[in-house]
Amino acid sequence: xxxxxxNNLCISFGGLRAVDDFHMTIEKGQLYGLIGPNGAGKTxxxxxxxxxxxxxxxxxxxxxxxxxxHKTIEINQDGIARTFQNIRLFSQMPVIDNVxxxxxxxxxxxxxxxxxxxxxxxxxxxEITERSMDLLKVFDLDRFAETLASNLPYGQQRKLEIAxxxxxxxxxxxxxxxxxxxxPNETAELMKTIExxxxxxxxxxxxxxxDMKLVGGICERLTVLNFGRVLCEGPTKEVLSNPEVIKxxxxxx
Amino acid sequence: xxxxxxxxxxxxxxxxxxxxALGYTMVYGIAKMLNFAHGDFIMVGGYIIxxxxxxxxxxxxxxxxxxxxLCTLLGIGTEKVAYKPLRHAKxxxxxxxxxxxxSYLLENLxxxxxGADTKSxxxxxxxxxxALFGGQLRxxxxxxxxxxxxxxxxxxxxxxxxxxxxxxxxxxxAQDQGAATLMGIDxxxxxxxxFAIGSGLAAIAGALLCSAxxxxxxxxxxxxxxxxxxxxxxxxxxxxPGAMIGGLVLGIVEILxxxxxxxxxxxxxxxxxLVVVLLVKPTGLLGKVTxxxx
Ligand SMILES: Nc1ncnc2c1ncn2[C@@H]1O[C@H](COP(=O)(O)OP(=O)(O)OP(=O)(O)O)[C@@H](O)[C@H]1O
Ligand SMILES: [Mg+2]
Numbered sequence: 078x079x080x081x082x083x084n085n086l087c088i089s090f091g092g093l094r095a096v097d098d099f100h101m102t103i104e105k106g107q108l109y110g111l112i113g114p115n116g117a118g119k120t121x122x123x124x125x126x127x128x129x130x131x132x133x134x135x136x137x138x139x140x141x142x143x144x145x146x147h148k149t150i151e152i153n154q155d156g157i158a159r160t161f162q163n164i165r166l167f168s169q170m171p172v173i174d175n176v177x178x179x180x181x182x183x184x185x186x187x188x189x190x191x192x193x194x195x196x197x198x199x200x201x202x203x204e205i206t207e208r209s210m211d212l213l214k215v216f217d218l219d220r221f222a223e224t225l226a227s228n229l230p231y232g233q234q235r236k237l238e239i240a241x242x243x244x245x246x247x248x249x250x251x252x253x254x255x256x257x258x259x260x261p262n263e264t265a266e267l268m269k270t271i272e273x274x275x276x277x278x279x280x281x282x283x284x285x286x287x288d289m290k291l292v293g294g295i296c297e298r299l300t301v302l303n304f305g306r307v308l309c310e311g312p313t314k315e316v317l318s319n320p321e322v323i324k325x326x327x328x329x330x
Numbered sequence: 331x332x333x334x335x336x337x338x339x340x341x342x343x344x345x346x347x348x349x350x351a352l353g354y355t356m357v358y359g360i361a362k363m364l365n366f367a368h369g370d371f372i373m374v375g376g377y378i379i380x381x382x383x384x385x386x387x388x389x390x391x392x393x394x395x396x397x398x399x400l401c402t403l404l405g406i407g408t409e410k411v412a413y414k415p416l417r418h419a420k421x422x423x424x425x426x427x428x429x430x431x432x433s434y435l436l437e438n439l440x441x442x443x444x445g446a447d448t449k450s451x452x453x454x455x456x457x458x459x460x461a462l463f464g465g466q467l468r469x470x471x472x473x474x475x476x477x478x479x480x481x482x483x484x485x486x487x488x489x490x491x492x493x494x495x496x497x498x499x500x501x502x503x504a505q506d507q508g509a510a511t512l513m514g515i516d517x518x519x520x521x522x523x524x525f526a527i528g529s530g531l532a533a534i535a536g537a538l539l540c541s542a543x544x545x546x547x548x549x550x551x552x553x554x555x556x557x558x559x560x561x562x563x564x565x566x567x568x569x570x571p572g573a574m575i576g577g578l579v580l581g582i583v584e585i586l587x588x589x590x591x592x593x594x595x596x597x598x599x600x601x602x603x604l605v606v607v608l609l610v611k612p613t614g615l616l617g618k619v620t621x622x623x624x
Contacts, residue, residue, distance in 0.1 A: 127512055153514035165509040167502045178502040179513040181495035245514045 078141055080105045080281050081249055086125055086135035095121045097305045099135070103249070103298075108275050109283045110296035110313065114325060118305040119285045120162055123251050127159055128152040140248060156248035160238040160255060162285075168227035172218060172237055175226050176209040179244035212240045215277075216270060232263040236270070243274065250274065252284040256291050264288060268295050293317060301325065334467055336589045337582065342473040342542065344581020345480035349535040350558030351565070351573035352487065353528030359504045359568035360524045363413060363425050367432035369555015371529050374436060375401050375536030376451065376546045377444055383452050390454035397533040405529025406522050408432055414518070433552075440548035448547050451540040476538045483531065484574050491570070496523055504568070557584075560604050566617025575615060579603075 079102045086099040096118045103109045111119050124130045126137060128149040137145045144155050167175050184201050213219040216236040221229060226237060235255055242250055255271070256264045268291055274280050286292050292299065292313070299316040301308040303325045309316055316322055350372060357365045375397040382393030412432055416425040457471030491497035502510040503520045511517050532551075539554060540546050561580045565572025580600055587596040607615065 129508070129512075149508075149511040150514060150516055153512060159512060161509065165506050167505045167509070169505055170501055174498060174501075178498045178510075178515065181498060182514045182516075184495070241513060 079103060079138075080107075080140055081126075081283070082136075082138040083126070084136045084138075086122070086137070087133045088121065088125060088130055089133060095305050096125065096132075096302075099125075099302070099305075099307060101300050101307075101310070103281060103283060105281055106275065106279060107281055108271070108295055108297050109281075110292045110299040111283060111285045111302065112287070112292055112299055113302035113308070117302040119302055120253055121305075122302070123159060123253055123285065126152075126251060127157055153245055153247075156246075157251065158242035158245045158247035158249075159251035160235070160242055160253055162253040162257070164231075164234050164238055166226040166234060166238060166241070168225070170226060171223050172226055172229065173206070173209050173213065173222040175237060175241050176212055176244045177205055179241045180205050180208060183246060209244070212244055215243075215273065216240050232259045232267075235259065236267070239270075239274070243278070243280070247280060249281045249283065252282065252286075254285055254287065256286060256288045264291055267291070271295055289317070332589070335469075336585050338467075338469055338473060340582035340585035341578060342476045342581070343585055344561075344578035345476045346535050346539050346542070346577075347554065347558045347561045347580050348574045348577025349480050349483060349531050349538070350554060351561040351577045352483070352570060353531045354559050354562040355565070355567055355570060355573040356500075356524050357528050358562070360500050361409075361413070361417075361521045362507075363422070364429065364559070365413075365525075365528070366426065366429040366555075366559075367408065367436060368528065368532060369551040369553075369558065370433050370436040371401050371405065371532035371551065372536040372539060372554060373440060373546070373548060373551035374404060375533030376540040376550055377440060377449075378533070379454065379537055379540070380449055380451055380546055383454070384449070390452070390456075394454060394534070394537050397537065398530045401533035401536075402526045402530040405525040405532075408529075409522060409525040414521075437548045437552070444548065446547065448545045451544040451546045453541040453544060454537050455541055470542075472538065472541045476542065479534065479538065480574075480577075483534070484570075487527075487570060496520070500524060557600065560601065564604055564607055564614055566614030569614070569616045572614055572616035579615075 081101065081103040083099060083101045086096055087094070088096050099122060111122060113119055121130070125132050128147050128151070131146055135145070136143060139155055139157065142155065144152060147155060167178060170178070184205060210219055210222065213222060216239065218233060218237055218240060221233065226234065229237060239252065239255065256267055259267060271282060272295055275282055284296070296313050298311065299313050300310045301316060301322050308321060308325055309319055350369065353368050354365065357363060357368070378397040378400055379390070379393040382388040382396055383390050412428050413425055416428060419425065453472055455472040455475045457475070459469050459471040459474060461468050491500060499510070499515045499520045502515055503517050507517050536551070540550065557580060558577065561576035562573045564579065565574070565576025583603060584596050584600050587599045591599065
């Protein structure tokens with residue numbers, strides 16, 4: 078059974094059909110790419126998948142469960158986490174607290190314990206800190222743990238956003254232009270990290286990216302969006318050599 | 331000695347402003363709204379204690395506890411009914427005007443139930459206080475209790491925000507509601523909790539204020555509410571230590587100018603200071619310069 082199955086997804090803003098008859102099937106453990114020219118509707122698809130917008134039509138099935146119309150907070154519990162095209166960290170909090178804030182929902186202890194630092198609190202707090210540090214290590218961010226998130230260099234902020242999303246323990250991770258603003262070295266490193274997330278943590282990944290080196294390098298399948306509609310879909314190599322796709326991209330430049 | 335007396339009294343009044351300002355600043359920081367009805371919760375708390383103690387003859391502690399509980403519930407209820415539906419309204423003015431409406435509603439309900447006459451409030455602090463320097467400096471019990479209570483509130487609040495998951499959720503929601511929801515943080519619950527804390531604090535402020543200045547009318551909360559708002563802005567709205575410092579500065583300036591300059595002018599001086607501080611530092615004393623979002 079596919080991890081994510083999307084059918085006939087539509088949304089209009091006023092007169093504009095931003096996404097029309099969108100469909101997509103992602104298998105468990107896949108590294109899937111969503112590409113297309115600027116304004117094609119890619120981020121809108123992410124907003125539909127995460128409940129930021131409710132679709133006018135269509136179905137979203139995650140791991141066999143119909144999650145169409147779920148609120149954002151429910152979608153997070155259903156198992157989808159995401160990053161944002163324009164970074165949206167908790168910028169005035171230290172790096173580690175960004176991850177902790179996303180982790181804490183999975184734990185419970187009484188208010189009394191937390192104020193008095195008694196009971197389960199110490200043990201839970203220790204575990205949360207350890208798990209946060211482990212996640213930061215994956216992204217080589219552990220040495221910045223106490224730095225204010227807004228003081229991190231841009232590339233590191235992107236990585237912290239991924240770490241924060243992973244802290245919510247998702248089945249499916251949505252990355253919106255993770256390499257935007259990164260230099261080629263940082264991008265190469267990011268590609269390794271994304272593969273690691275899939276291989277080591279078993280998280281299925283759907284990413285939006287304009288950097289064709291990254292897309293061609295790590296994505297197994299692609300869907301191409303153009304003017305809100307699926308232009309084509311298939312294995313990466315095939316899609317990238319499809320004349321229609323090349324035309325859509327060149328027409329855009 | 332009279333200077334020291336004024337200073338202590340200013341510290342005490344400032345502590346009350348600080349407790350009220352904490353509610354203003356937290357609601358502004360987390361729910362992104364100015365709750366202009368906040369001051370009226372002081373008055374509601376005052377009337378609840380008055381009814382319990384003077385009418386029903388209950389011990390003051392029971393009255394205070396009931397006031398805290400009822401104000402907390404009223405705060406949560408007001409947010410749910412009046413403010414939450416407007417959270418995503420196109421203009422922030424909608425919720426601001428609603429808050430002013432809630433303020434009038436509470437004041438007029440009090441007028442309806444308790445009448446316009448001034449009720450004399452029984453001091454909830456029975457301890458007479460201390461005399462220092464061979465009786466030259468007398469400090470009332472309520473003055474000392476007020477300062478200690480506000481300190482305790484500040485400490486507990488800081489612990490709560492920095493060391494509990496609800497506190498961390500508040501910080502996260504304060505910075506980006508949308509991102510917080512997508513990370514599984516319950517924004518509605520967090521905002522409810524913020525209103526609960528703010529309104530509970532207002533009830534405590536009501537008990538202390540009415541004990542120090544024992545006359546209670548439906549408009550008792552209005553002026554302290556505005557002063558506390560000024561205190562929150564002075565300290566840097568959204569900042570908890572800022573609310574504390576803003577409150578203390580305001581209280582001390584008010585009492586000192588009443589003692590040494592003129593009682594009539596004291597409010598003018600207080601608001602004048604606000605204007606000057608905001609001209610020099612528009613974000614307030616401890617306010618952070620917010621960065622432009624890219
Ligand atoms: N909330 C909204 N209200 C109105 N129009 C919107 C809204 N969100 C997106 N759109 C429009 O939908 C279209 C698709 O936008 P979207 O952000 O999804 O594109 P994109 O593929 O992510 O582009 P880019 O590569 O530039 O990020 C655009 O024309 C955009 O203006
Ligand atoms: Mg986009």
